[in-house]
Amino acid sequence: MDLFPLRLSLAVSVAATALTLAVGLPLAWLLARRRFPGRDLLEAAVVLPLVLPPTVLGYYLLTLVGARGPIGRALGAVGIDLAFTPKAAVLAASVASIALLVKAAQAGFASVDTRLEQAARTLGRSEWQVFWSVTLPLAWRSVLAGAVLAFCRAFGDFGITLMVAGSIPGVTQTVPLAIYDRVQANRMDEANALSLLAVGVVALLLVGLGRLARLRF
Amino acid sequence: MHRRTLIGLLVAVGLPVAGVALPRAPAGAAPAPTLTVFGASDLAFAFEAIVPRFERATGARVTLVLGSTGNLAKQIENGAPADAFFAANVGFVDALAASSAVRPESRTLYARGRIVLATTRRSGLRLSSLTDLRRPEVKRIAIANPEHAPYGQAAREALETAGLWDEVRPRLVYGENIRHTLQYLQSGAVEAAIVALSIADVPGIDSVPIDASLHRPIDQAAAVTTRSRQPDLALAFIRFVTGPEGRPIMERYGFALPPSGGS
Numbered sequence: 490m491d492l493f494p495l496r497l498s499l500a501v502s503v504a505a506t507a508l509t510l511a512v513g514l515p516l517a518w519l520l521a522r523r524r525f526p527g528r529d530l531l532e533a534a535v536v537l538p539l540v541l542p543p544t545v546l547g548y549y550l551l552t553l554v555g556a557r558g559p560i561g562r563a564l565g566a567v568g569i570d571l572a573f574t575p576k577a578a579v580l581a582a583s584v585a586s587i588a589l590l591v592k593a594a595q596a597g598f599a600s601v602d603t604r605l606e607q608a609a610r611t612l613g614r615s616e617w618q619v620f621w622s623v624t625l626p627l628a629w630r631s632v633l634a635g636a637v638l639a640f641c642r643a644f645g646d647f648g649i650t651l652m653v654a655g656s657i658p659g660v661t662q663t664v665p666l667a668i669y670d671r672v673q674a675n676r677m678d679e680a681n682a683l684s685l686l687a688v689g690v691v692a693l694l695l696v697g698l699g700r701l702a703r704l705r706f
Numbered sequence: 707m708h709r710r711t712l713i714g715l716l717v718a719v720g721l722p723v724a725g726v727a728l729p730r731a732p733a734g735a736a737p738a739p740t741l742t743v744f745g746a747s748d749l750a751f752a753f754e755a756i757v758p759r760f761e762r763a764t765g766a767r768v769t770l771v772l773g774s775t776g777n778l779a780k781q782i783e784n785g786a787p788a789d790a791f792f793a794a795n796v797g798f799v800d801a802l803a804a805s806s807a808v809r810p811e812s813r814t815l816y817a818r819g820r821i822v823l824a825t826t827r828r829s830g831l832r833l834s835s836l837t838d839l840r841r842p843e844v845k846r847i848a849i850a851n852p853e854h855a856p857y858g859q860a861a862r863e864a865l866e867t868a869g870l871w872d873e874v875r876p877r878l879v880y881g882e883n884i885r886h887t888l889q890y891l892q893s894g895a896v897e898a899a900i901v902a903l904s905i906a907d908v909p910g911i912d913s914v915p916i917d918a919s920l921h922r923p924i925d926q927a928a929a930v931t932t933r934s935r936q937p938d939l940a941l942a943f944i945r946f947v948t949g950p951e952g953r954p955i956m957e958r959y960g961f962a963l964p965p966s967g968g969s
Contacts (some may be wrong), residue, residue: 556785
């Protein structure tokens with residue numbers, strides 16, 4: 490069996506989870522700790538990807554990053570192709586999953602006693618140091634839970650990836666797209682095998698991560 | 707200590723990103739030219755037979771991307787790396803030609819679709835014509851969405867011409883595309899379905915043709931995209947499908963041929 494979709498999906502989900510952490514953690518911290526104009530709007534915008542149907546969201550994204558969209562044209566000017574490449578699959582998976590990470594991390598950060606952060610500040614720690622040495626270590630369970638949810642959602646994304654990255658075999662065809670393709674072609678044995686394999690690999694990864702988290706913390 | 711382990715965990719997630727190079731799109735330097743063909747999903751079976759023959763004849767490689775004609779058209783409009791596009795409806799190709807996404811001179815009618823009335827052998831239900839849809843045992847009927855799916859449009863026209871539309875309408879279920887419509891029938895969710903002849907020849911399904919004069923012709927067109935770097939090869943593939951090698955295969959899979967012929 491062709492294992493390309495599985496390798497692609499794993500790489501895409503890992504990259505998307507990392508991107509989601511990089512963008513989502515600062516967002517979650519802002520939402521949990523700061524009051525600023527437009528905060529409610531930002532909070533609503535974060536969960537918007539969960540509300541819109543994935544193919545519709547994918548279509549909007551495509552009009553932004555496609556060859557004729559503003560972002561697509563700007564990237565094209567510096568020689569970067571985004572739409573219909575594996576990078577587009579990473580973007581799609583990140584958009585699909587960021588809300589899950591942000592909401593979990595935001596709840597985690599909000600539950601950290603602000604007096605502990607204050608104590609760190611009185612000891613001369615900068616905001617940056619307070620985050621890394623107090624807030625994040627106390628909220629890690631929530632962050633990890635959010636990251637796991639984000640990884641799974643990224644792995645399973647279908648609609649957004651289908652529109653922005655396409656279902657090109659050997660290039661952007663991730664596991665969900667490959668399974669759908671096999672079902673459409675009435676090759677149910679291959680579809681079932683791929684489904685089982687994907688579920689098995691991801692379950693193993695999550696069990697391993699769970700063990701690791703309990704051992705190390 | 708917590709801090710260190712947590713950062714370690716984040717790095718453990720982040721590092722593979724730096725390390726695992728995402729698979730790259732095949733570069734232009736590949737030894738055999740690779741043609742990317744976008745096609746409507748009703749072509750699945752026919753193209754499975756045609757593509758290997760084309761590859762043998764030309765030495766080129768073909769990557770087939772099947773999907774809903776509407777989605778594929780939107781993707782081509784937004785710069786998808788397709789060389790040729792086989793739409794389930796000529797309208798999509800004409801719209802793309804108008805926006806210069808495909809080359810108008812390459813526009814080719816490659817098939818005329820036919821619709822059939824299908825039932826599952828398992829159900830024991832035998833329908834011989836559209837009027838049989840009146841029978842009370844037929845509780846639900848699947849057709850493709852007549853708003854945007856060409857075969858759904860034809861199904862609706864046929865039901866209207868036969869004077870059955872208003873009567874059967876409350877029992878209709880819309881599939882997203884023609885394969886999806888067939889899946890409603892295969893799964894037993896509906897007793898009857900109107901689907902494309904090209905996908906109805908599967909085990910467990912019985913079908914009777916629906917008179918083509920009951921609906922406007924389902925003309926299907928293909929074209930070479932404007933951004934294709936190998937327009938000659940793409941056009942060669944379209945001519946292959948409508949030519950002496952492709953025609954009999956297309957006919958075998960239920961695609962009637964447009965009267966004007968291939969190229």
